[in-house]
Amino acid sequence: MNLTAPNLARPFDASRLLAQRFAALSHPARIDILKHLARLDACCCGDVVQKFDLAQSTVSQHLKVLVEAGLVSFExxxxxxxxxxxxxxxxxxxxxxxxxxxxxxxxx
Amino acid sequence: MNLTAPNLARPFDASRLLAQRFAALSHPARIDILKHLARLDACCCGDVVQKFDLAQSTVSQHLKVLVEAGLVSFExxxxxxxxxxxxxxxxxxxxxxxxxxxxxxxxx
DNA sequence: CAAATTCATCGTTCATCGGCGATAAACGAT
DNA sequence: ATCGTTTATCGCCGATGAACGATGAATTTG
Structure with a gap:
């Protein structure tokens, strides 16, 4: 969806931004990952991989979606x-x- | 995702149910349709079609998604x-x- | 009865998602 | 310098989503 740019407020943007965040949470794995992050407060990709039965690349993708939605910070x-x-x-x-x-x- | 059945609570179900509702709202058109419904309280498909620049079949589909998520009632x-x-x-x-x-x- | 209206559904096309394995990049340790 | 570890990205695939036009059913109107 590419919402990295600030995007001055056109009529649809409010709905678009909100929709993107909903989309980021529209997958059960990402909700569970988010909860897991909440417990650990900060963790690396491997922690999540170990916790859930998903391939490392899959977890990395999910994390990326959460980061792009602004729900998770990445350092x-x-x-x-x-x-x-x-x-x-x-x-x-x-x-x-x-x-x-x-x-x-x-x-x- | 097929969550029509009650689905006794297995571990993932809470996240799955929530994810489905998020998915229903993960499209800007559906958010806007929802707001439109809120103003009119009750309306038919044609009203929505006239309001937004979308084909009738497309609007019908969006409405169906909202209904299946339980966010909109259909009569x-x-x-x-x-x-x-x-x-x-x-x-x-x-x-x-x-x-x-x-x-x-x-x-x- | 015939024509028009309203709507859901079907089929199609295209784009995106979700998952994986493989690979590359960055780094620490030997 | 080389190897092992960690992670991001790429390429691929099947599945799903989004949009449309066309079709048909139900209903109102002429």
Whole structure:
């Protein structure tokens, strides 16, 4: 979807950004990976590979999706890369959903 | 993903169910359709088609996804089908997200 | 009854996703 | 310098998603 650029707010962008975050969480493996990251706070790819029964390349892909959605931060630390959950973005998502719901429930 | 069956709770199911709802909202058109439904409260397929620049079959498909995710209710009223936003399910989703976020933020 | 309207579904085309193995890059250790 | 480890990326594939036009069923209107 390529949302790396800031993208000045055109009408659809709000929905697009939100959709991208939903898409990042639309796979059970990624939800579980996120929970796992939350417990460890910071961990490398291998930790996740060991925890779940998935190939290393698959896990790396899932992590990349989470990073691109901004839900996980990525810091390439020499040998072991550090993936860390982005709690601000996550609570921001929660707020976005709450806003969406409230707008959907208040109008009428 | 076929989650029509109740699916007794196996370990992954919580994430799977949540993932399905996220998937339903992982397309900007569906988010916008949902907002539109929230304004009109109840409307037919044609209304949505007229509002957005999408083919009728495409809109019908999007609506079907939203219905299957439980976010929209469907009532075939003779000629004009009635689609209505499911505010309970929506606030339930909001709660699920909040729970996910809090578990991710409280641990550690 | 005939024509028009509304809608869901089918079939098709194209793009994207999910998974894997293989490979390359970066680094630490020997 | 070489080897083992860790990780990202590439290429491939089957499956799924997204969009459309066409078709048919149900229903309203002429």
């Amino acid at each position: 390439p630390d020499r040998r072991r890369s550090r993936y860390r959950i982005n709690r601000e973005a996550l609570s921001g998502l929660s707020e976005s959903v709450a806003t969406l719901v409230s707008t959907c429930c208040s109008s009428r | 075939p009223d003779r000629r004009r089908s009635r689609y209505r936003i499911n505010r309970e399910a929506l606030s339930g989703l909001s709660e699920s997200v909040a729970t996910l976020v809090s578990t991710c933020c409280s641990s550690r």
